[in-house]
Amino acid sequence: MQTPATSIQQKPAWRRTLDTNGVFLLWTAFLLIFPFLVGAISGTSPTGRRGESVFQQGVMIEYLTYAMLAMSYNLIFGFTGVISFGHALFFGAGGYILGGAARALGGETGVIVGVVLAIVASTGLGLLIGIVSLRLKGVYYAMFTLAVAEMFYIFFRRNPETGSEDGFGLGSSLPELLGQRIVLFYLTVILFILMFLFIRRLMFSPTGAVLLGIRENENRAKTVGYNTLRYKLFAITLAGVLATITGMLYALLNRKVGPEMFFVNFTVNPLLHTIVGGIGTFIGPILGAVGLSWLERTIRSTVLTVGESQINIGQWWAIILGVIFVAVVLIFPYGVVGTWNRAAPHIRKWISRFLPGRNAESG
């Protein structure tokens, strides 16, 4: 009657499917050789100042920052079940604090001070927002966070010291090293992989279990003895810090910061990316972010040639992307990865019926 503990050493089924080490190693390898791969194909140098490889590295950095933003958003939205509309606040704070420090101090010192300051500040900001507002339920919390983020957006649009609507450039104040695209590329790849591994480890930890418990049934989590407010505070602060780190990378990539970093786009996009990829899955947000960003870029630059005339599809990119989004959500109600995880056991079982000699019971 007693099942030995070893039998669940192989994780619970739904987690086992999320455990994607094979796939993970594959795309880690892909990212690591990416600059040289593109360089070899296009015959351009991966380490120069311009050229196809350098350009594509920039594109990939942008995709990865969107993926990191979605991963951090998924931590609260997908794993803890808290809906925030203020994620852009942390993204923007990262950019502006790093930018401000770089501009004020210059060189390596500026960047190091900026990074430390941004992380400290976003921790404080996360705790402050959480303590003030986490008692608010669902939509009210979301509205509160939206209002705070919008306040920052409006402030920085009007603040002449930070260049108002234009923001300000970082180019001259950044150290030489960060001016090299390939350095920034590998920095981004490393941070991206660390963030992925960190979130995965967290979600398999005792703390992650509590976060999932809060998402599933907060009142029951309280009844069994968890001070759920503290765990939610932990989750939103941590997600905020991760978004801040992402915001810093984004600023380094663009070599400028602007008020749009506080705009609601940087909340809504990770939200949509997470939904499309799969809420509460590990690779869903990444897939959603990279997939939709790639689609957007592709559609925007597509020009169809029909006979004599050229049709610029790009101008309708928002509509086309919207239609694709709706279609994906209809076909994959739990997001691409979430739906796949649910369907995979059934598909495997179905296939195994056609494979004589194989153990039809498994799967």
Next chain:
Amino acid sequence: MTPLLEGRQLRKVFGGLIAVSDVSIAVQPGTIHSIIGPNGAGKTTLMNLISGIYKPTGGSVWYKGQEITHMPLYRRAHIGIGRSFQITNIFPNLTVIENVRLAAQALSSIPWQFWRRADSHKDFINQALSHIALVGLSDSILKPASMLPHGGKRKLELAILLAASPELLLLDEPTAGVASEQVGEIIHTIDTIRAQGDKTVIIVEHNMSLVMGVSDRITVMHSGTVLAEGAPTEIAQNKEVQSAYLGELYSDVMQPKTGEGKHDH
């Protein structure tokens, strides 16, 4: 002997409705104390006041001689009060083992170890497994809780409660809506708790044969007030109780025909 738990003059008003009206209850350590009464009598509301789900409109709650009326819900688990619910209250998309393991680790020092794998703590897994075995769910440990049949969910509800090893167990209709052939396993679980002898139980039940069989004391509620309190034999013979409530239900004891969930759905 000081009672383990005491409710003094507890009162709960919802708008104009007095759901619990100046109810006092004292539960001695090591006993099983049942609360019975017709639908809407205020039994669940009383349990909610004791466990901290609701703050009382009036009166106070005492545990081991200490007032806990305003103690937050989660802290009550830490002083030894556990609760199961009439309406199933589980973690639907977590597996059975995760549901119970989560409850088992709740009072330990590990929940903040975000750098460690949860399954490296084998003691909590084993603890969870033994409670799952006790309620008879060992076949389903890797199933998501939402996929269990109703009876399975009721058993899981009990296993979650037991996992944190509370001293005082508040059971709100553990057999609610459970098919009669499965009620036995739930009664078995309650008997096991009783046999261990170190637990105190407050149980709300409509299943009269269960109540008469396990209780040391019974409180009868009616329209938010206490109609009677006493040992099972006293309650069975109480004229007022018979006319107000037991008359119709007491026949169940003679011909045990266990609850069909007539009140839960």
